[in-house]
Amino acid sequence: MASIKQFQVTFDCADPERVARFWCEALGYVVPPPPEGFATWADFDRSRPPELQGSAFACHDPSGVGPRLYFQRVPEGKVVKNRVHLDVRAGTGLVGEERVAALEAEGARLVALGAVRVRLLPADDDNESCLCMQDVEGNEFCLD
Secondary structure, eight states: OOOOOOOEEEEEESOHHHHHHHHHHHHTOBOOOOOTTOSSHHHHHHTSOGGGTTSEEEEBOTTSOSOEEEEEEOSSOOOSOOSSOEEEOSSTTOOHHHHHHHHHHHHHHHHHTTOEEEEEEOOOSSOOOEEEEEOTTOOEEEEO
16 A cells, blocks of 8 residues: 655635735745746736636645645635644743743744634643644644
8 A cells, every 4th residue: 555645734714815824924834936927826816717716825835844735715614613723833842831931922923923822721741731723714723
């Protein structure tokens, strides 16, 4: 059986470009260049049929290590908690107060980009602290 070497994480959302640009800033990802023959993604988007304009956007890790992120417009809004979410590794190797300070600092940076701080889950016997957040469309993610 062949093993999968790469995967993409897909987000359903109302405004694909807005959500993609948030995640670019959050993760240090980049938007790939537009297709050949187009100076910008906006130029490419205007060339598409009206019903497809603004319907998708993508970004990727410039180092090639992380998965590609794909954002697709869907007609329905988010109504319940995500079944899958991203854990953004902002406190790896840190414990106690030092970990919480790193999580809070990264959380503040992301709030300035439009994220919402939900709550800090304090360390317990099994897990270190993590900070629950929401992106610009309310998708849950954790800083851990």
